[in-house]
Amino acid sequence: MSTVVARAHTNIALVKYWGKRDVERNLPATGSLSLTLDRFHTTTALLDHYGDEDVLFLDGDVASAEETARVSAFLDIVAPNRPRFQLRSNNHVPTAAGLASSASAFAALALAINARMNLGLEDRELTQLARRGSGSAARSIYGGFVRLHKGERDDGADCFAEPCEVAPSLDVRLLVARCATGRKKIGSTDAMERTRTTSAYYDAWVQTHARDLDEATEALRAGDLPTLGAAMERSTLKMHACALAADPGIWYLAPTTVAVMNEVRRLRESGASCWFTMDAGPHVKVLTPADTAERVAGALRGIEGVLKVESCATGPAAHLDPEPA
Ligand code: PMV
Numbered sequence: 001m002s003t004v005v006a007r008a009h010t011n012i013a014l015v016k017y018w019g020k021r022d023v024e025r026n027l028p029a030t031g032s033l034s035l036t037l038d039r040f041h042t043t044t045a046l047l048d049h050y051g052d053e054d055v056l057f058l059d060g061d062v063a064s065a066e067e068t069a070r071v072s073a074f075l076d077i078v079a080p081n082r083p084r085f086q087l088r089s090n091n092h093v094p095t096a097a098g099l100a101s102s103a104s105a106f107a108a109l110a111l112a113i114n115a116r117m118n119l120g121l122e123d124r125e126l127t128q129l130a131r132r133g134s135g136s137a138a139r140s141i142y143g144g145f146v147r148l149h150k151g152e153r154d155d156g157a158d159c160f161a162e163p164c165e166v167a168p169s170l171d172v173r174l175l176v177a178r179c180a181t182g183r184k185k186i187g188s189t190d191a192m193e194r195t196r197t198t199s200a201y202y203d204a205w206v207q208t209h210a211r212d213l214d215e216a217t218e219a220l221r222a223g224d225l226p227t228l229g230a231a232m233e234r235s236t237l238k239m240h241a242c243a244l245a246a247d248p249g250i251w252y253l254a255p256t257t258v259a260v261m262n263e264v265r266r267l268r269e270s271g272a273s274c275w276f277t278m279d280a281g282p283h284v285k286v287l288t289p290a291d292t293a294e295r296v297a298g299a300l301r302g303i304e305g306v307l308k309v310e311s312c313a314t315g316p317a318a319h320l321d322p323e324p325a
Contacts, residue, residue, distance in 0.1 A: 003047050004116040008107035008140045008318035010040040010093050012174060012285050014232040014277060015213045016239040017135050017148065019196045019206065023189070026132050027159050029196070030209040031150045033216050034139040035174055035287075038315040040093040042104035046112045049086040056087045074109060074133045079117045102188075106133030107140035107318045115320055126318075127161035135188075143317040145220055147213070167223025172314075173293035177300045178307040179256035180282040188280045191243060191250050198247040205242040209235075229275030229287055236277040254282035256305030263303055272296055 017032035049055060054072045056063040063071075075082060089108070093101040110130040114121045121129060123141055127148070131138035138161040139146040145166050151159030186194075196202050212231045219227035243250040257278060264276045264286055274288040274296045288296045290313070297309045 003045050004112050005043060005045045005321045006108040006111035006318060007041055007043045007321040008104040008111065009036050009038065009315035010101065010104040011036040011136065011139045011146065012277065013136065015216045015235045018239045018242065019192050019202065023193065025156045026135060027156050028135050028150050029206050031213050032148045033164065033213060034146050036140060036143045036146060036315040037174060037312040039310055039312045040104065042093060042101065042108045043090045043321060044108040044112050045088040046116045047086040049084050051084055054084050054087060056089065058089055059091055071109065074106065075113055077132050078113060078119060078129055082117060102134035103136040103140045106130045106137035109133060111318045111320065124160045128156065128159065131159065141318050144314050147217060164217060165221045167221060169223040170225065171290040173288055173290050174312045175286040175288060175293060175297050175300060176310045176312060177260050177284045177286065179260060179284060179305060180254045186250060191280060194250060195243050195246045199242050199245045201242040201245045205238055225273060225289065232277050232287060233275050240278065252281050253278060257282045257284055259303050259305060260284040260300060263299060267296060267299055
């Protein structure tokens with residue numbers, strides 16, 4: 001069997017997922033809505049290997065036992081009697097700093113194992129498989145704007161992602177402002193569980209989430225960017241407020257993060273269309289129309305502490321890649 005190579009692009013949630021209704025099956029307590037980005041992706045190659053254990057290389061280096069075990073456990077879910085593999089995963093995403101490298105990594109892995117083992121999974125099933133590795137990975141199976149349904153069923157059969165309907169007039173960019181270096185201090189699964197079990201605001205977060213998700217979904221369909229942007233900011237602020245109120249509190253925001261948030265508000269007050277969102281890391285992503293992206297990016301670059309601002313357009317669906325990883 002020849003080498004299989006899959007590529008998936010990362011995505012950023014405009015309406016966030018934070019908290020699990022089932023940790024074992026990795027079922028989210030809320031739905032979410034995201035944009036897949038053109039700029040950041042993971043390429044994963046599955047190669048035949050005749051040892052007793054999988055061997056994982058991350059960006060050319062042998063991965064830790066913990067990282068390898070996470071990947072092996074994921075592959076065992078779909079194909080328990082599979083052969084062992086050598087996996088070469090290259091991240092063109094800053095790893096574990098709130099730019100969702102796990103989203104593109106597990107989406108690429110889902111696609112690769114599906115092809116390698118001839119599992120014949122359709123896109124919707126691939127979103128369910130990718131979700132087992134990382135909740136946000138479900139959304140990276142598709143390009144563009146994607147909604148992940150939380151579902152109600154205990155077995156997760158109704159928890160899947162699908163593309164959103166988008167008004168053709170909507171032409172946006174997501175500016176990624178890097179605000180710090182280094183890996184995040186607490187992983188999303190642990191942080192979500194601590195929030196769920198200790199934050200006084202967790203129930204309010206879950207109960208008020210559907211409104212933001214429905215409003216954003218409808219705004220996309222109508223091409224109503226101000227409504228989409230407002231729902232997006234509300235969602236990230238609620239997510240971070242909820243995590244801040246965990247015990248002990250969790251915050252990913254750095255001083256530069258807050259400076260960028262302030263600048264986005266200031267730009268908006270002076271007439272620019274732009275809205276921020278942050279994930280489990282210090283970086284800020286700013287949604288803005290394509291024709292104002294350069295102006296807004298220029299303003300963000302002028303903020304002390306901002307390391308880099310990259311403008312991302314809509315990215316493609318995950319796909320098998322003829323290029324070597
Ligand atoms: O997919 P995970 O387990 O890394 O969680 C992602 C959580 C957020 O990025 C903060 C929000 C989201 O919906 O992507």
